[in-house]
Amino acid sequence: MIPNILGWLFDPAHWSGSDGIASRIVEHLWYSALAMVLACLIAIPAGLAIGHTGRGRFLAVNLAGAARAIPSLGLLYLMVLWLFPKLAGDSAFLVPAIIVLVVLAIPPIMAGAYSGVEGVDPGARDAAKGMGMTGMQVLRQVEVPCALPLIFSGVRSAILQVIATATLAAVAGTGGLGRFIIDGQKVHEFAQMASGAILVAVLALVIDLLMSLVQRSVVSPGLGAGPATSGRAGRRSRTAPSGNTPVDVEIDSSGRTVDAPAR
Amino acid sequence: MIVFDGVTKRYPDGTVAVDELSLEAPTGQITVLVGPSGCGKTTSLRMINRMIEPTSGTITLDGKDTKRMKEAELRRGIGYVIQHAGLFPHRTVLDNVGTVPRLLGMDRRETEKRSMELLERVGLDPAFAKRYPAQLSGGQQQRVGVARALAADPPVMLMDEPFSAVDPVVREQLQDEFLRLQGDLGKTIVFVTHDIDEAIKLGDQVAVLRVGGKLAQIAEPAYLLSHPVDDFIADFVGRDRGYRALSFQQTPRLPLASERTVAMGESVKDIDADWVLVVDDGNRPLGWVEPKRVAGDVTTEVLHRGGTVARASGPLRASLDAALSSPSRRGVIVDDAGALVGTVRAHEVLTAIEETDRPELEDPQRPGAAQAAPRTSGA
Numbered sequence: 001m002i003p004n005i006l007g008w009l010f011d012p013a014h015w016s017g018s019d020g021i022a023s024r025i026v027e028h029l030w031y032s033a034l035a036m037v038l039a040c041l042i043a044i045p046a047g048l049a050i051g052h053t054g055r056g057r058f059l060a061v062n063l064a065g066a067a068r069a070i071p072s073l074g075l076l077y078l079m080v081l082w083l084f085p086k087l088a089g090d091s092a093f094l095v096p097a098i099i100v101l102v103v104l105a106i107p108p109i110m111a112g113a114y115s116g117v118e119g120v121d122p123g124a125r126d127a128a129k130g131m132g133m134t135g136m137q138v139l140r141q142v143e144v145p146c147a148l149p150l151i152f153s154g155v156r157s158a159i160l161q162v163i164a165t166a167t168l169a170a171v172a173g174t175g176g177l178g179r180f181i182i183d184g185q186k187v188h189e190f191a192q193m194a195s196g197a198i199l200v201a202v203l204a205l206v207i208d209l210l211m212s213l214v215q216r217s218v219v220s221p222g223l224g225a226g227p228a229t230s231g232r233a234g235r236r237s238r239t240a241p242s243g244n245t246p247v248d249v250e251i252d253s254s255g256r257t258v259d260a261p262a263r
Numbered sequence: 264m265i266v267f268d269g270v271t272k273r274y275p276d277g278t279v280a281v282d283e284l285s286l287e288a289p290t291g292q293i294t295v296l297v298g299p300s301g302c303g304k305t306t307s308l309r310m311i312n313r314m315i316e317p318t319s320g321t322i323t324l325d326g327k328d329t330k331r332m333k334e335a336e337l338r339r340g341i342g343y344v345i346q347h348a349g350l351f352p353h354r355t356v357l358d359n360v361g362t363v364p365r366l367l368g369m370d371r372r373e374t375e376k377r378s379m380e381l382l383e384r385v386g387l388d389p390a391f392a393k394r395y396p397a398q399l400s401g402g403q404q405q406r407v408g409v410a411r412a413l414a415a416d417p418p419v420m421l422m423d424e425p426f427s428a429v430d431p432v433v434r435e436q437l438q439d440e441f442l443r444l445q446g447d448l449g450k451t452i453v454f455v456t457h458d459i460d461e462a463i464k465l466g467d468q469v470a471v472l473r474v475g476g477k478l479a480q481i482a483e484p485a486y487l488l489s490h491p492v493d494d495f496i497a498d499f500v501g502r503d504r505g506y507r508a509l510s511f512q513q514t515p516r517l518p519l520a521s522e523r524t525v526a527m528g529e530s531v532k533d534i535d536a537d538w539v540l541v542v543d544d545g546n547r548p549l550g551w552v553e554p555k556r557v558a559g560d561v562t563t564e565v566l567h568r569g570g571t572v573a574r575a576s577g578p579l580r581a582s583l584d585a586a587l588s589s590p591s592r593r594g595v596i597v598d599d600a601g602a603l604v605g606t607v608r609a610h611e612v613l614t615a616i617e618e619t620d621r622p623e624l625e626d627p628q629r630p631g632a633a634q635a636a637p638r639t640s641g642a
Contacts (some may be wrong), residue, residue, distance in 0.1 A: 123349030130314055130421075131363050131411075132339030145353040220353035222395030 008191035027175035031166045035101030043106045047113025052139050064107035072165050076100045080172050097169035105158040112154015116147025149223055152215040163204040264290045270320035272306050280306040281476035291449040295466035297456055303476030304455045308421050312338045342412030342420035347428050348404040350396035356407050357392040363415040381410040402433035422454045459500055471496055485511035486622045509580035515615050519605030530560050538591030546602040548595045572597055575604050583612045
């Protein structure tokens with residue numbers, strides 16, 4: 001069976017062409033990136049605002065919790081039924097899928113952003129204000145940089161979910177790596193289905209690795225995520241506030257983020 | 264000068280944190296606010312830079328009502344040091360120190376140069392400049408906190424229990440260096456602490472607040488120790504206040520006895536005395552030895568180090584302590600360079616104490632009169 005899968009996967013014929021693996025990967029990445037950008041544009045400002053002001057947390061936590069409970073596949077069918085008649089061309093397939101992915105990605109990103117800002121040392125925040133920083137300066141110069149590890153952890157958690165779930169786009173009739181799974185199932189070609197699944201998993205891991213490199217270069221070493229840090233700083237772990245917070249995020253000794261989505 | 268005029272802070276739930284507080288923090292001096300928890304000392308401090316807005320009353324800074332100033336501008340002109348330092352964990356020590364100059368628009372190079380100077384000034388090795396706060400000890404972090412507050416050279420500094428989170432040895436070190444620094448800089452400082460000993464050590468004047476945010480007494484430390492206005496103050500300043508008050512009285516000329524000394528490595532076999540003082544090349548006392556217990560030469564192992572050493576020009580408390588702690592019962596007195604001047608016995612110090620004037624009660628009819636008296640009027 002494994003030789004079968006490997007055979008399918010490394011067959012050069014399967015890599016080329018508009019329905020080959022290479023172009024499916026590009027499609028898959030395109031859907032994921034589009035959904036992530038939209039989700040970040042919504043969730044990060046919202047999360048930062050909640051963390052900075054301390055207002056709207058209850059609403060956000062409950063909405064995010066509710067959003068997590070929505071089954072992606074169900075939402076997809078709903079969106080297709082609702083939007084398909086209203087849209088034309090490719091977007092009729094694409095828009096419902098992107099909406100599903102955005103809804104999926106918002107809760108972890110927002111949770112990361114607000115718990116990151118909330119978790120900033122109150123002393124640092126007090127000092128920043130007391131030294132004469134305006135609210136925006138406190139946010140930009142202190143809260144956001146200090147929240148970056150948790151923001152990254154939320155974003156990375158969302159990326160993993162989005163890449164995995166972007167396979168559903170194929171159900172709505174678009175491309176992406178999900179095609180191999182759906183199409184393979186139709187023709188009972190197990191090797192193709194398994195290859196699709198493997199490709200999705202590998203893609204997710206590769207992107208997460210890239211994100212970890214980005215994180216390493218963006219997050220201050222003083223926060224325990226870089227090589228210049230002493231053991232003391234590195235060991236300091238931060239856990240997102242519990243209660244209704246949907247993601248428990250913490251940073252382990254090497255500065256990697258470890259996510260435990262509450263599912 | 265910072266002036267509180269009838270300042271009250273009442274929270275929406277009715278709690279009164281500060282009640283009709285009126286006091287002056289004179290220019291170039293350290294005013295310490297001290298009191299038990301819940302006395303509103305931190306609230307009072309934070310109302311100066313408007314981290315908390317007073318409910319009523321006015322606070323003026325060199326005659327200007329702080330309410331009329333822009334918050335951010337007001338704060339950039341006031342150094343702010345808090346407990347645990349509150350350093351920015353994502354910024355290097357150097358960048359932390361440069362925070363306010365950068366806010367004020369000073370260019371990066373100039374800021375870094377100034378920050379390096381300040382690090383040195385607060386006794387931190389320049390090697391720390393590129394480190395992050397998490398890599399520093401609590402005491403080092405607090406030094407950075409002080410350097411950061413001084414960076415834009417503000418005339419006023421607010422310090423909220425800056426030394427209370429470090430161990431006693433480091434605390435004493437930080438306090439001493441803080442006093443030395445203040446001797447150079449002469450800032451107008453309001454300092455909050457719950458520790459009366461710290462208040463007495465650091466304050467040019469000490470304001471004691473009681474629970475409910477009422478000012479109980481404000482006076483120079485020596486006056487506070489000798490004339491507490493009521494039981495609360497008397498209790499709060501503590502039991503051995505008579506002894507502690509000696510810290511503020513300079514030692515007069517004491518009748519010093521000359522002392523027979525030996526150098527390290529000498530033999531004391533032939534000396535007929537209970538105790539002999541050992542000194543180094545510079546005539547600086549090292550410790551006492553008991554000739555009859557020393558078999559051979561004087562070595563560091565046989566040295567008795569129990570006795571404290573007092574400077575001739577130091578406070579009476581140190582002279583008395585030198586006599587009380589000395590194994591020979593003769594207190595060792597040195598000059599400012601640390602060289603032996605002579606020894607003194609406890610009863611001689613006590614005689615000197617008896618003959619020294621104590622701070623006089625300012626106005627026996629109105630024990631609270633000291634409240635209104637600024638320090639410069641000479642308590």
